[in-house]
Amino acid sequence: MTPTASTVFDTDTASTPAGEHRYALELSDRWATTVGGPLNGGYLLATALRALQREVPHPDLLVASAHYLRPGTSGPAAITTETARVGRRTATGQATLTRQNREILRVLATFTDLTQHRGATHTSNTPPELPAPEQCLDPFAEIGSPGTTIAQQVQYRTPRIPGFFHGTPGGTTNAEFWMRFSDGRDPDPLALALLVDAAAPVVFDLGAVGSSTIELTVNIRHRPAPGWLACRVRTDYLTNGLHDEDFEIWDSTGILVAQSRQLALIPE
Amino acid sequence: MTPTASTVFDTDTASTPAGEHRYALELSDRWATTVGGPLNGGYLLATALRALQREVPHPDLLVASAHYLRPGTSGPAAITTETARVGRRTATGQATLTRQNREILRVLATFTDLTQHRGATHTSNTPPELPAPEQCLDPFAEIGSPGTTIAQQVQYRTPRIPGFFHGTPGGTTNAEFWMRFSDGRDPDPLALALLVDAAAPVVFDLGAVGSSTIELTVNIRHRPAPGWLACRVRTDYLTNGLHDEDFEIWDSTGILVAQSRQLALIPE
Numbered sequence: 001m002t003p004t005a006s007t008v009f010d011t012d013t014a015s016t017p018a019g020e021h022r023y024a025l026e027l028s029d030r031w032a033t034t035v036g037g038p039l040n041g042g043y044l045l046a047t048a049l050r051a052l053q054r055e056v057p058h059p060d061l062l063v064a065s066a067h068y069l070r071p072g073t074s075g076p077a078a079i080t081t082e083t084a085r086v087g088r089r090t091a092t093g094q095a096t097l098t099r100q101n102r103e104i105l106r107v108l109a110t111f112t113d114l115t116q117h118r119g120a121t122h123t124s125n126t127p128p129e130l131p132a133p134e135q136c137l138d139p140f141a142e143i144g145s146p147g148t149t150i151a152q153q154v155q156y157r158t159p160r161i162p163g164f165f166h167g168t169p170g171g172t173t174n175a176e177f178w179m180r181f182s183d184g185r186d187p188d189p190l191a192l193a194l195l196v197d198a199a200a201p202v203v204f205d206l207g208a209v210g211s212s213t214i215e216l217t218v219n220i221r222h223r224p225a226p227g228w229l230a231c232r233v234r235t236d237y238l239t240n241g242l243h244d245e246d247f248e249i250w251d252s253t254g255i256l257v258a259q260s261r262q263l264a265l266i267p268e
Numbered sequence: 269m270t271p272t273a274s275t276v277f278d279t280d281t282a283s284t285p286a287g288e289h290r291y292a293l294e295l296s297d298r299w300a301t302t303v304g305g306p307l308n309g310g311y312l313l314a315t316a317l318r319a320l321q322r323e324v325p326h327p328d329l330l331v332a333s334a335h336y337l338r339p340g341t342s343g344p345a346a347i348t349t350e351t352a353r354v355g356r357r358t359a360t361g362q363a364t365l366t367r368q369n370r371e372i373l374r375v376l377a378t379f380t381d382l383t384q385h386r387g388a389t390h391t392s393n394t395p396p397e398l399p400a401p402e403q404c405l406d407p408f409a410e411i412g413s414p415g416t417t418i419a420q421q422v423q424y425r426t427p428r429i430p431g432f433f434h435g436t437p438g439g440t441t442n443a444e445f446w447m448r449f450s451d452g453r454d455p456d457p458l459a460l461a462l463l464v465d466a467a468a469p470v471v472f473d474l475g476a477v478g479s480s481t482i483e484l485t486v487n488i489r490h491r492p493a494p495g496w497l498a499c500r501v502r503t504d505y506l507t508n509g510l511h512d513e514d515f516e517i518w519d520s521t522g523i524l525v526a527q528s529r530q531l532a533l534i535p536e
Contacts, residue, residue, distance in 0.1 A: 062482065062531070063335075063483040063531050065333030065335070065376060065483060065485055067331075067333070067352070067360050067376045067377075067378055069352060069353045069355075069360055070353070084335070084337060084371055084374050085337045085338070085371055090482070092335050092374070094374070094376075096352075103352055103353060106352050106360070106362070106376055107376075108333060108335045108362075108374055108375075108376055108483075109335075110335055110482055110483060117508040117509055117510055118508055118536065119509020119510075119534055119536060120474065120476070120506055120508075120509060120534060121506060121507050121508060122441065122474055122506040123504065123505050123506065123507065124441055124442075124502070124503075124504045124505070125504050125505065173390065174392075206388065206390055207388070208388070214330065214331060214358070214378055215333060215376075215485065215487070217483065217485040217529065219483070219512065219529075219531045221505065221507055221510065222507065222508075234392070235392075236392045236393050237391050237392070237393065237489065237524055237527070238388055238389060238390040238391065239389050239391065239489055239490065240386055240387050240388075240389060241387020241388060242385055242387075242489065244487065244527065256505055256507065259505070259512065261485065261487075261529055263330070263331050263487045266387055266388060268386065268387060
């Protein structure tokens with residue numbers, strides 16, 4: 001990709017300054033999770049973070065915490081931002097995404113320059129051990145992605161296709177697979193904030209037929225290198241219809257670049 | 269405890285309504301982490317959440333996401349709150365804690381009635397396997413807690429005392445131990461938001477001599493039963509001086525009641 005190429009992610013997360021820390025945008029139906037259904041939460045988050053990014057001097061998202069208030073649908077929307085503190089190393093602010101004057105999500109986010117951090121490194125974990133992407137399967141190749149338009153923007157490659165993709169939940173609560181933007185756009189911290197929410201919830205393999213995010217926090221640990229991203233996801237605790245989902249993304253050089261946790265609700 | 273008994277936690281997190289969603293309070297030096305040092309981040313968070321709790325109809329904290337902007341010190345402070353959405357099942361709002369007109373932390377939080385959630389349960393993990401508290405050690409018994417006043421409000425019982433407590437970091441990045449309020453106050457969701465941040469960071473056993481929280485998210489999964497709380501903490505990724513810390517709290521009946529993750533910075 002040349003830096004000036006227009007990508008679906010960049011086009012669909014763009015907003016126009018409207019003065020007084022307000023931005024106008026059009027939420028795109030290219031990130032729907034089901035036919036005519038709500039837009040992907042990671043996509044909604046990325047629009048808000050991209051507007052907020054313009055208000056702070058630090059180049060990289062470090063951590064974002066989003067609370068989801070209502071489902072997001074395509075069409076005209078607005079983002080309002082507020083900067084809470086701009087420091088030497090970090091800056092923190094918040095953004096609110098509204099559609100039809102109803103608040104869709106509110107997010108707090110802290111930005112930094114990830115290349116300026118120095119210090120100790122000690123990790124207890126290693127990247128997912130996956131066959132090369134070309135030796136893996138495309139879970140949407142057979143079933144297609146009718147209505148799930150996000151599956152046209154993001155490519156997935158997995159060593160085994162979870163049972164729920166074929167209507168037979170297999171009872172697994174973790175998975176490892178590859179992911180990247182279909183149009184070849186390279187990942188960056190804002191894109192990672194979308195991608196940690198871009199895969200089907202692993203609780204689908206426990207038989208859940210839906211999952212609504214209540215809160216999602218994503219930590220960006222390093223600027224990602226170009227190429228396929230290795231993902232590791234798991235749900236440790238589904239209790240009374242509420243579940244966590246932990247998501248890790250490792251870049252093509254084997255570096256952990258993002259980790260997220262969400263708390264979500266399986267609709268009754 | 270009788271419900272009307274005054275406890276240190278209740279006294280020190282109380283604030284007085286000052287109109288227009290503002291609250292006044294006195295931050296107490298009983299929750300300091302070092303001599304004359306900053307106040308514990310979990311304590312600061314609990315003050316903000318307790319004020320916000322008054323503005324929403326739902327009785328239980330479900331999830332809180334706090335961004336820490338400056339160290340908190342004891343003395344007069346103010347909290348401002350804003351309700352974003354009040355729904356049937358959940359309500360979401362935000363609170364800002366300021367001291368000397370400088371913002372200390374900003375938090376988004378969603379409340380619910382935890383007893384009203386129904387649905388599937390599937391867990392991949394079990395409670396910490398710990399000897400009974402009376403068979404465990406008090407890590408502060410020998411070294412005392414000069415300046416670390418929080419160690420007077422919270423009791424810890426551990427099967428083995430981490431090396432850093434005696435000046436010899438042992439290189440472990442996980443721990444399991446018991447915790448409770450020293451004055452016998454029973455835990456509740458707001459108290460859990462403090463307690464997930466009340467233990468010494470496990471990165472101290474890697475030789476770190478400080479750790480400043482940037483962001484902390486805590487999910488409350490169940491109202492806790494009275495009694496000792498079994499805790500499990502680990503840091504998987506310390507990279508370039510930034511580290512995660514995952515914390516689980518299980519109640520005395522073996523139920524997961526809270527899980528948190530923080531992103532923190534080891535000062536250079």
